[in-house]
């Protein structure tokens with residue numbers, strides 16, 4: 383039976399690599415994009431040219447009702463979701479002195495509330511069916527904090543608590559819940575950092591001396607989604623080139 387994997391934010395750097403990896407492994411792949419993102423048709427066409435047949439649904443993952451409606455539409459069209467990858471996220475970096483409520487809320491809602499919003503409507507179905515995988519994409523900066531990221535670090539750290547608590551609740555039902563904490567991966571989110579800052583401040587912090595590759599994170603997602611990973615739950619797996627070890 384072909385499993386259905388939903389990856390939020392599939393048009394982003396990490397999301398695209400995760401969608402491709404899961405499709406390569408034979409999953410049916412569905413993704414979400416921000417409503418109003420006008421690039422979706424071009425992206426779907428370019429993916430199709432590359433041999434990938436993805437379905438994409440508009441969904442503001444920071445909005446509870448919109449998330450429920452989106453999951454409901456996906457499951458009506460494509461069947462039950464077996465693997466949920468909560469990947470969509472944003473940054474709004476600024477020092478705490480400059481941080482206003484709007485930038486705090488935007489990051490908390492998009493990065494942390496979204497995990498509740500998307501997991502809530504799929505989790506009961508997974509436990510009823512006795513199989514499911516929930517994979518949350520956090521960040522090294524949720525583990526160690528980062529200058530200018532009180533909002534992002536708090537949201538990403540919150541994912542770890544969510545993961546551990548939910549993992550306990552569903553452990554006997556065949557559902558695993560895990561978090562991946564990537565370090566700096568060469569996607570547009572990271573390439574938006576000025577090149578001189580990347581070269582002089584970020585890459586020197588990484589013992590491997592390079593950014594990670596989206597495919598490296600996608601490989602870890604694929605493992606966590608697999609049957610082989612059935613005994614692995616409540617974990618936070620760091621993938622950061624040695625930048626932070628805990």
Ligand code: NDP
Nearest residue numbers: 391394395396415416419442443470471521566567569571
């Ligand atoms: P991108 O900015 O490339 O992609 C982010 C994705 O999130 C986009 O597809 C975007 O969709 C989607 N998204 C943002 N807001 C919303 C929303 N409200 N509703 C629906 N979708 C939304 O980032 P990356 O691929 O680099 O990052 C992916 C995840 O990995 C994020 O959670 C990020 O925090 C995390 N991460 C990334 C690291 C890195 O080095 N790149 C390191 C550690 C963690 P759209 O374009 O349609 O708005």
